[in-house]
Amino acid sequence: MNRRHCATAAITLVCALALLTAPVQAMAAPVPEPAPSAPAAPKKSLEEVREEIDTLYRQAGAATDAYNLAEEQSKKQSGEIVRLTEAIADGQAKIAELKDRVGAQAREQYRSGGLPPGAQLMLSGDPDLFMDGINQARQGQQAAKGVLTELEQAQEDLETYTKDAGLNWEKIEAGRVKQAKAKKSIDARIAAAEKLESQLATEEQARLLQMEKDAASTAQASWLSSGALRDIDRAASPAGKQAVAFATAQIGKPYVWGAEGPGSYDCSGLTSQAWAAAKRPIPRTSQEQWRQLPRIAVEDMRPGDLIIYHSDASHVGMYVGGGSIVHAPRPGRHVTPAGVGSMRILGVVRPDK
Template sequence: MNRRHCATAAITLVCALALLTAPVQAMAAPIPDPTPTAGSSAPASSKKTLEEVREEIDTLYRKAGAATDAYNFAEEQSERQSGEIVRLAKTIADGRAKIAELKDRAGAQAREQYRNGGLPPGAQLILSGDPGLFMDGVNQARQGQQATKGILTELEQTQEDLETYTKDASLNWEKIEAGRVKQAKAKKSIDAQIKAAEKLEAQLATEERARLVQMEKDAASTAQAAWLSSGALRDIDREASAAGKQAVAFATAQIGKPYVWGAEGPGSYDCSGLTSQAWAAAKRPIPRTSQEQWRQLPRIAVQDMRPGDLIIYHSDASHVGMYVGDGSIVHAPRPGRDVTTAGAGSMQILGVVRPDK
């Protein structure tokens, strides 16, 4: 493909950006009904204890949370690369305009030479017969030669730059398409895990579902009590920073709004959507996902945390909550639950990060 066609192809990428705003429509694979045991038509889940069902549901929602992080990360990358394509396309358009202007200047010089009879500058000087005009002509000829050389050099460099920008735009487009594939896979996984968990809950009788909710609360209380008895709060009495207070105020104002995977407000949130928007409200942008928050933000010891810090949970960093003081966090728990407060030690703590360190 020649350079002109490469540049044209890169600019047309901007037109394709509208496609990127279309939601991914990948559908989750259907969750098969539990296989009945031999000689019985009862579903396998009926043979499990309620505690086993609770643990299974919890595992499914945790897997959905990890897939949500993968989805959000792919979406964030796609948005960043889309912006880069727009920037590159503008640069390519500017480069093409510059090439056209340089060609016009080169053409003007060629026409001037033609008007002078097509004689080389040296021959024109020799034929002048006037020493003064000869010296002036020498200087003008040198300046003209340098100008011509400069135009040709600039033209060649601009053409090389255009080729580089075109390649960069094409690479970013390929990354966007790869990101869309990742988003589709992540969404399929999210849908599958959530539907499986919802199906397990739906199979329970009304009183069993009520007991399940109570068991969740009891398990969280037990974990929190164990965390507190370890002395974890002994030295945690630090005051929030000014930005931390703003972030806490935003996060706690969202209490009661539903968890929706991939949501960043204002009507619903997922776990990292809540924390990232809270710190954005405090004028301190942070990564969108809990895994990237864990990877990129400064880490601090648990005993040094203060309100506004983020507690990252589970070994895969698939959940995050904001510490609000007195051993508590505010977080968006999972599908089917609302933004709420909970004990900071009610889940497995991976570590703590500080957005404004």
């Protein structure tokens, strides 16, 4: 029994030691099944890409107008500051001259003993001299009063010029900030549109261009079918002929935002330069052209008139007759003819009405 007991105890001890020296395995949580990957976003159709690119370029066009307007205002205010600076210099010279005259009068009075003219006359003892002196004194007093009044006015003018110059500097700075914001917006949208186009295969880019042409042709056909062109056969004015000749001569030149020629144009750069060539300066931007120029009915338009497009007046083309315009479409394109109805018409303006 003792041997059996000892053997059993030995076996138990060996088993216990084996358990103690065996490597411990941690109880890990069950490994979750990998989540199914999210389905890839469906690839946009080429038509959707075309619409997105068109929207981006339209937004860039609206921002371009803001940029051009700020630039135009800045030039105008800079010219005004030059004028005010010259006026300030003239005013300072005038004040110096008037002060010299006042000083001369004071010195003259000093040389006469410092007595007022009336007292000097009373001491003269000559009635005729006294009467003549009275008149001269009066004239002298009026002249002195006139000089002082003129001096006060010159000083007020100088203060006004200086204040106006300061306000114009503030406007120029505000315009610079506005330009910077507009440029940032333009660059971002053009870059996004160009990125979308660059991601297309060569054959897709060719199809995209054809889709643009097809969409424009469809819109133009719809416009023509409405009878809009039926009564439009008016002749251009002499100035209008000059503007049309200039615009058509630019066909083939690239669109560059903010450009006014001679090598490239944006939409309103083309129309404003065409009318400048006809000796009829007009506002620089399409939005200001729409706001400031006389409006006419579509059925009354003639070659040289400007057609404003989109609800925000962000695009403009020049009517050249026969239901066609010449315009600078967008970045990546060139000055080209197009149908009047190829885009949504906002209205028509006439620079030489």
